Amino acid sequence: MSRTMLIAGNWKMNGLAVDGVALAEAVAAGSSATLCDLLVCPPATLISAVGNAMSGSRVALGAQDCHPEESGAHTGDISAEMLVDLGCDFVIVGHSERRADHGESDEAVYAKAQAAHRAGLIAVICVGETEAERDGGQAEAVVACQIGGSLPENAKAANTVIAYEPVWAIGSGRTPTVEDVQAMHAHMRATVSASHGTYFADQVRLLYGGSVKPGNASELMGLTDVDGALVGGASLVAGDFLAIAGHCS
């Protein structure tokens, strides 16, 4: 097993050029002191400027979504190939906010992940249960079902990251217990072992996301089956983002 930890920042719909570039510069400047892999996913409007601001640093560039098709009549959409053209290496697909706001099904997420792979991007596929599903004892079944429907058959550990983000933990300041996070990640690894084999399961990085902060990163990142974090709010403050990365070996 040789999984390098990954701390990914999802800026969501935040940042205008001046702030975004300053944030990217601060993350890039602090990145040499960290040991894990780092990724920043700005809004589409800032991908180019953030890429320039971080060029030469060890921070990778990613996007927050892509369209399944390579090109065509899809007003307002951006293809995976276009993201590669901007210098991206990663793209988040199936974030719960897109599943909720844009009605994205597992099938749609599968197609987006396939598009990412076609273009040579690493797909960060997001899954996670709602609070009602957890309260109903359905969390593990829901996540297994999302993985089953969203993870392309021919996905490789080298081009895929899976992020577990319980919907109720996003932006709420609440997190599952460390026992629950570890149990879910072990369950996810067993799920992908059954569908994609033991090599994939051993190598694929499983991120936890949902209210990760400098204060809880140490215990979350220390869990056996947690290989990093997908950070929302705290990724908008360079010092907090880098402090979270500082808890990773």
Ligand code: 13P
């Ligand atoms: P927060 O870290 O703000 O809870 O957001 C998590 C998230 O949705 C990252 O994709």
